[in-house]
Amino acid sequence: MSLSVLLASAPSPGPGGSLDEAAEQAGNAAGWVEENWSTWLSTGLRILLIVAVAITLRYLIRRALTNLIDRMNRSAQAVQGTALGGLLVNAERRRQRSEAIGSVLRSVASFLIMGTAALMILGAFKINLAPLLASAGVAGVALGFGARNLVTDFLSGVFMILEDQYGVGDTIDAGVASGEVIEVGLRVTKLRGDNGEIWYVRNGEVKRIGNLSQGWSTAGVDVTVRPTEDLEQVRKAITAAAETMAKEEPWAERLWGPVEVLGLDAVLLDSMTVRVTAKTMPGKSLGVERELRWRIKQALEDAGIRMIGVLPLQADGESSADPTAAMAAPSAYASATSPQSMATTPIPPPTNLNKQ
Template structure:
């Protein structure tokens, strides 16, 4: 007598059915959950170590000064590590879930070939329609991972120059000097000029009379610059004592002396005004004459 294989007609048939696809489906789901837990734990461990290095890593005084100047602080490293970890967790979860769903569908006897073919055709059509969106997302991912810029940086994207207010995977939001907010798609950014990393150089031109002796004027300016560097209000802004490069040009009754100032990024706009004010006071006190202007001849008759 042949035993019936229809499930739930007997204990033997029920156990045989449960040991088949249902058990394999449960094992697939459990295996996917365990694999996801292991992968997320590994990602979390890597991120925690990166955060710990950002919090506890010892740096030399020069490296610390450069970090402060560039804005690449421990908090910024920590935020980048957390953002990258969140991105990796999302990718891992999606990949494991997709593979698990397809495997369960195969166990249920569903034909995957037509589904994958339809998905492939739909994916190609969607890819053509959303290729710019994919490009924006990929560009945004690499911008975050590589830390090309962050919130608060002053950047030149080619389309606009301004302060970064928000960075997402799809767009970057800038606010320029006039207050206009620019929304720039990450995929459209071909080049990035970050004015808030490393250091900045501010050239300052000081005009004096062309018949003044530069060997007399330059020491006066150097003394003024040394006093500026010793001033506590500006010592944190300057990365080194400014120097007078020399005579930049002589035109008409004007001799132009150029000063180079290496500052923290973002401070290259305020320090030139302070230098010009101090240079004016120092040169006036030393009796150095300003540019010689040609007399006004009046309108032509």
């Protein structure tokens, strides 16, 4: 049978049947909506409440952390121009440390709040979170193994900043490099070397830190004089020079204790060494050592004390020139019987030659 014959023989729906079906479908839809609208409304309100609480809580926590960091920076700037600020507070170091700590705390707070809110929203939709959490755990482990160096650098940087191991302006020895800290980051620390080069040191590569700018430093000077000098006169000259230096600026601020003459550090046949030390401001020991050497040398010269390396004074009328300085060393070729002269004498030709 053809398609036209089948269509012609099929009963056509009447107008009454189509209206009844439409009404029945509309009633079923209305009933389904009426049964579920309360669930939809409660779920939507719960989601809106979760989002509102998360956004509000995130804003309040970040605002509190920002105000705390600003207060710390203002307290550092308040003492920057004072003597206490010059000795104990580095404003740039304090600012970078507080900003780094604030950035870490804000990021952690945002991650925890928004992550918890996302999980609560998924739970409101009746989604099983167990597979999702398991997948996230596996992905986290894989990421941790793949980027373990990055994670190590980040965690090391966080602990270095929290423990205040060093900061901007400090002179440190990090093992792999040494110099002045110019920037502290969560992953990399920038150092300015002695020759002006910039070292980028990964925080995870630092196994030890020697901070030369915390606490105090020690300036040490060795004074080498002749063994025939009077030790009491040497001590008096060094003490007088040190007391004069301690009363003058800026050395009065850089010296944190009296200059001490510890005594003889070494005694040899032709010299003896006197050890002098002083406690100084952190990072100022080299400048104090140079100034101490300068003043001690002047004081010893004024006292007539000779140091090793200084030529003795010549008496009046005595010539300091060596009379044998212009004389040449004797030559082995001056003697005709010396082996060198005989070796250079030409061999005479033979007198009698046999003719062939």
